[in-house]
Amino acid sequence: xxxxxxxxxxxxxxxxxxxxxxxxxxxxQADGTERAHFLLEQLVGETxxxxxxxxxxxxxxxxxxxxxxxxxxxxxxxxxxxxxxCLIRWNAMAMVVRANRKPGELGGHxxxxxxxxxxYDVGFNHFWRAPSDHHPGDLIFHQGHSSPGVYARSFxxxxxxxxxxxxxxMEVFGRGKGLSSYPHPWLMPxxxxxxxxxxxxxxLQAIYQAHFMKYLENRGLIAPSxxxxxxxxxxxxxxxxxxxxxxxxxxxxxxxxxxFVINCNLQRLDGPVRGNGKIIQELEGSFRGAxxxxxxxxxxxxxxxxxxxxxxxxxxxxxxxxxxxxxxNCKAFGGxxxxxxxxxxxxxTLAMVSNLSDDDIWRLNRGGHDxxxxxxxxxxxxxxxxxxxxxxxxxxxxxxxxxxxxxxxxPTHQQxxxxxxxxxxxxxxxxLPIPDDKLAEVPYYHPGKDSPEVQYMLERRQALGGFLPQRxxxxxxxxxxxxxxxxxxxxxxxxxxFSTTMAFVRGMNLLLRDKALAPHVVPIVxxxxxxxxxEGMFRQIGIYAPFGQKYKxxxxxxxxxxxxxxxxxxxxxxxxEPGAMSAWMAAASSYSVSNVPMLPFYIYYSMFGFxxxxxxxxxxxxxxxxxxxxxxxxxxxxxxxxxxxxxDGHSHLMAGTIPNCRAYDPTxxxxxxxxxxxxxxxMLEEQEDVYYYVTVMNENYAHPxxxxxxxxxxxxxxxxxxxxxxxxxxxxxxxxxxxxxxLREVIAAAELLEKDFGVCSDIWSCPxxxxxxxxxxxxxxxxxxxxxxxKPRKPHVTACLEGRAGPAIxxxxxxxxxxxxxxxxxPTDKRYVVLGTDGFGRSDTRAHLRxxxxxxxxxxxxxxxxxxxxxxxxxxxxxxxAIKQYGLDPDKPNPLTV
Ligand SMILES: Cc1ncc(C[n+]2csc(CCOP(=O)(O)OP(=O)(O)O)c2C)c(N)n1
Ligand SMILES: [Mg+2]
Numbered sequence: 001x002x003x004x005x006x007x008x009x010x011x012x013x014x015x016x017x018x019x020x021x022x023x024x025x026x027x028x029q030a031d032g033t034e035r036a037h038f039l040l041e042q043l044v045g046e047t048x049x050x051x052x053x054x055x056x057x058x059x060x061x062x063x064x065x066x067x068x069x070x071x072x073x074x075x076x077x078x079x080x081x082x083x084x085x086c087l088i089r090w091n092a093m094a095m096v097v098r099a100n101r102k103p104g105e106l107g108g109h110x111x112x113x114x115x116x117x118x119x120y121d122v123g124f125n126h127f128w129r130a131p132s133d134h135h136p137g138d139l140i141f142h143q144g145h146s147s148p149g150v151y152a153r154s155f156x157x158x159x160x161x162x163x164x165x166x167x168x169x170m171e172v173f174g175r176g177k178g179l180s181s182y183p184h185p186w187l188m189p190x191x192x193x194x195x196x197x198x199x200x201x202x203x204l205q206a207i208y209q210a211h212f213m214k215y216l217e218n219r220g221l222i223a224p225s226x227x228x229x230x231x232x233x234x235x236x237x238x239x240x241x242x243x244x245x246x247x248x249x250x251x252x253x254x255x256x257x258x259x260f261v262i263n264c265n266l267q268r269l270d271g272p273v274r275g276n277g278k279i280i281q282e283l284e285g286s287f288r289g290a291x292x293x294x295x296x297x298x299x300x301x302x303x304x305x306x307x308x309x310x311x312x313x314x315x316x317x318x319x320x321x322x323x324x325x326x327x328x329n330c331k332a333f334g335g336x337x338x339x340x341x342x343x344x345x346x347x348x349t350l351a352m353v354s355n356l357s358d359d360d361i362w363r364l365n366r367g368g369h370d371x372x373x374x375x376x377x378x379x380x381x382x383x384x385x386x387x388x389x390x391x392x393x394x395x396x397x398x399x400x401x402x403x404x405x406x407x408x409x410x411p412t413h414q415q416x417x418x419x420x421x422x423x424x425x426x427x428x429x430x431x432l433p434i435p436d437d438k439l440a441e442v443p444y445y446h447p448g449k450d451s452p453e454v455q456y457m458l459e460r461r462q463a464l465g466g467f468l469p470q471r472x473x474x475x476x477x478x479x480x481x482x483x484x485x486x487x488x489x490x491x492x493x494x495x496x497x498f499s500t501t502m503a504f505v506r507g508m509n510l511l512l513r514d515k516a517l518a519p520h521v522v523p524i525v526x527x528x529x530x531x532x533x534x535e536g537m538f539r540q541i542g543i544y545a546p547f548g549q550k551y552k553x554x555x556x557x558x559x560x561x562x563x564x565x566x567x568x569x570x571x572x573x574x575x576x577e578p579g580a581m582s583a584w585m586a587a588a589s590s591y592s593v594s595n596v597p598m599l600p601f602y603i604y605y606s607m608f609g610f611x612x613x614x615x616x617x618x619x620x621x622x623x624x625x626x627x628x629x630x631x632x633x634x635x636x637x638x639x640x641x642x643x644x645x646x647x648d649g650h651s652h653l654m655a656g657t658i659p660n661c662r663a664y665d666p667t668x669x670x671x672x673x674x675x676x677x678x679x680x681x682x683m684l685e686e687q688e689d690v691y692y693y694v695t696v697m698n699e700n701y702a703h704p705x706x707x708x709x710x711x712x713x714x715x716x717x718x719x720x721x722x723x724x725x726x727x728x729x730x731x732x733x734x735x736x737x738x739x740x741x742x743l744r745e746v747i748a749a750a751e752l753l754e755k756d757f758g759v760c761s762d763i764w765s766c767p768x769x770x771x772x773x774x775x776x777x778x779x780x781x782x783x784x785x786x787x788x789x790x791k792p793r794k795p796h797v798t799a800c801l802e803g804r805a806g807p808a809i810x811x812x813x814x815x816x817x818x819x820x821x822x823x824x825x826x827p828t829d830k831r832y833v834v835l836g837t838d839g840f841g842r843s844d845t846r847a848h849l850r851x852x853x854x855x856x857x858x859x860x861x862x863x864x865x866x867x868x869x870x871x872x873x874x875x876x877x878x879x880x881x882a883i884k885q886y887g888l889d890p891d892k893p894n895p896l897t898v
Pocket of ligand 1: 111145197199200236237268273397413
């Protein structure tokens with residue numbers, strides 16, 4: 001033992017210690033705990049100045065943060081609220097048990113809501129405001145697996161029928177009446193505000209929703225208010241990096257509009273969260289370190305008298321020494337067990353409960369099941385200024401499911417059935433007036449709309465502005481300027497060369513010139529603004545900084561200096577793609593959450609997009625997000641030099657999996673303009689729930705004039721860029737397709753084919769193979785279902801290529817599968833050959849990379865000749881000549897495998 005721990009562990013002068021403690025007690029009595037805190041800080045400062053090493057202690061004792069004498073009292077009728085909660089608990093359990101008695105293994109969860117029922121009820125009864133004329137409304141992130149409890153409340157309120165409860169998890173069969181397994185705005189667009197259930201994404205999104213609300217307030221787009229974002233999450237869920245990954249942002253920005261409630265039932269799916277430690281202490285340390293106000297709600301009121309008698313601190317010590325695995329045992333095995341294994345740890349604590357029966361010990365409740373403690377915690381949270389709050393509420397997983405039949409058992413998470421006896425015990429525990437002979441069917445119970453319980457609930461909700469959850473589907477429309485406003489990027493560039501990234505940024509700037517629309521544009525970057533040539537926006541519209549710029553930027557003498565501003569419009573989210581994506585989602589759902597439509601553009605390295613934040617992109621679809629994702633430096637070969645981890649050749653496939661995402665890979669600046677205008681119009685004017693993914697490149701080249709009449713086909717995904725004209729002497733003809741930067745190689749290939757082989761090419765620009773696929777399958781499906789219809793529908797691809805001679809050859813900077821998506825819609829007998837960049841990217845020049853991946857002009861020309869030879873229009877000797885003439889190595893290994 002070294003000297004310091006010796007001193008810390010042993011009291012060298014107990015009398016002196018006592019004097020100091022008495023002095024402190026005197027201060028607390030006379031001037032309160034804040035004054036005591038101040039003095040202690042002074043003492044700590046003094047010791048540090050003298051060289052004392054006082055490490056930061058992130059945790060406090062394992063007791064409630066709010067002592068009983070400082071608890072705010074609930075104005076509610078506690079008995080009434082208990083009865084209501086019993087009804088909700090019962091119906092939530094019944095809907096899951098009944099669903100699982102039907103054939104089909106529908107699943108569902110009882111134990112999660114059983115642990116959090118009181119946490120929700122106190123919020124619904126006293127804190128959460130619905131949007132109304134008087135208030136913008138709070139935003140609640142529910143734990144996904146607790147949805148039955150939320151439905152059960154709505155059932156009592158008369159918002160959801162008994163029939164619907166029986167259609168839980170039967171959304172297809174329910175034909176619009178079914179209830180989603182978890183919160184999904186896509187499936188219940190008037191009800192759920194935000195999607196949760198993919199663990200970690202809820203808390204991450206909640207932080208950025210709160211961040212974005214402050215942004216809207218600071219920019220004067222919404223009035224400042226006391227609205228809050230409440231986020232419920234599981235203790236197991238906090239293991240997801242996304243759950244805690246952004247808490248420092250909330251602390252740094254002092255987001256006092258954000259409240260996390262972590263349901264610490266000590267269990268996750270398989271077993272204990274921290275069997276050998278204490279999750280509440282661990283989380284307290286993390287959140288306090290990140291600048292949060294931490295409220296631990298560990299013990300219920302029944303513990304108060306015991307703690308009051310604990311003058312020696314023995315009980316507190318046992319509380320601290322006991323690990324979560326043991327706490328779980330206490331709730332799984334009951335009062336006698338707890339007496340022996342918990343209180344029995346010291347003679348003093350055992351003596352403390354000598355006058356309590358085993359049942360009394362069993363009733364010693366946890367903080368998260370005590371409405372008084374919860375009310376006090378919520379009250380403190382909503383009144384906290386300058387920092388976000390996390391409430392760490394200790395609960396029991398499967399609370400009420402009964403000893404030995406779910407409560408605190410390891411497999412309880414997945415329990416969807418309850419035996420008859422367990423149902424009876426549940427009924428008795430929560431005093432439901434359900435007769436024995438009805439128990440077998442586990443009937444729903446509604447006390448009637450005039451019952452005091454329902455009247456009380458309705459009155460509470462009315463006082464809080466209306467029902468929750470409720471979601472706003474539409475906001476106001478914003479007019480988007482017509483395409484001719486974008487003339488700067490639809491006109492030919494002449495000699496000027498620039499990239500599609502530049503075209504996009506210019507397009508965004510043109511939107512920023514529209515007075516009505518400009519304030520709604522939200523450029524978002526994850527520390528890559530300079531990469532995409534957006535640094536001009538720093539000065540022009542400023543970078544959002546909630547507390548303004550407190551220093552003179554190092555480049556302040558320059559035109560495009562780093563200007564931060566409380567009213568800044570650019571969201572600079574630092575190096576956090578999940579964070580920037582969540583900020584984008586907050587902006588993209590602001591039409592619903594805040595009744596203010598916004599048009600966010602999140603611009604990033606496309607490689608760090610869908611594959612990095614794919615789950616958020618999926619959630620964004622569910623959320624009905626509206627905005628643009630812009631994948632910069634996209635394609636496997638356009639980002640020369642950067643190599644394997646940077647070269648994206650597949651994000652388009654991922655984007656294509658999201659039903660309401662429209663993805664484009666434009667080549668020309670006018671294509672960018674058309675997509676930008678159309679997308680903005682559909683999202684802002686029409687208020688369609690779609691979002692756009694547009695890939696752009698940093699390769700500079702000249703852009704042609706927009707051909708007349710192609711706008712609609714750009715949107716469809718394919719148009720004739722150049723007709724090959726009449727072939728000389730009836731020579732062969734090919735159809736060449738391309739997108740993005742590789743379209744330029746396609747054009748060059750057409751020239752080679754003409755010059756070297758007398759082959760004539762029609763050139764098709766295909767800004768979206770993904771949209772073409774959707775259109776094709778849609779037409780095909782319709783035709784199959786309408787066999788007698790006189791006018792079969794024609795896929796756009798078919799319509800374009802029908803009657804055009806020769807095989808089709810496509811090349812893109814993406815994997816083959818991307819362009820291959822349209823194979824099914826080729827006119828009958830049309831040969832279709834696809835080139836793509838399958839394989840790992842690597843660093844080199846663009847030219848070398850395109851040669852390597854076999855998508856450059858030579859490989860395209862060669863593929864065209866080979867296709868013509870396969871059709872007998874040319875000879876194998878022609879193919880051999882192309883190989884030789886273009887210097888292709890026949891023994892080159894397949895790029896996929898090297
Ligand atoms: C990303 C992700 N991984 C896994 C799951 C599956 N899953 C659902 S609930 C759950 C356990 C949740 O435990 P906890 O967060 O403690 O919540 P509790 O139900 O205990 O309140 C798991 C692993 C999921 N929904 N999302
Ligand atoms: Mg848990």
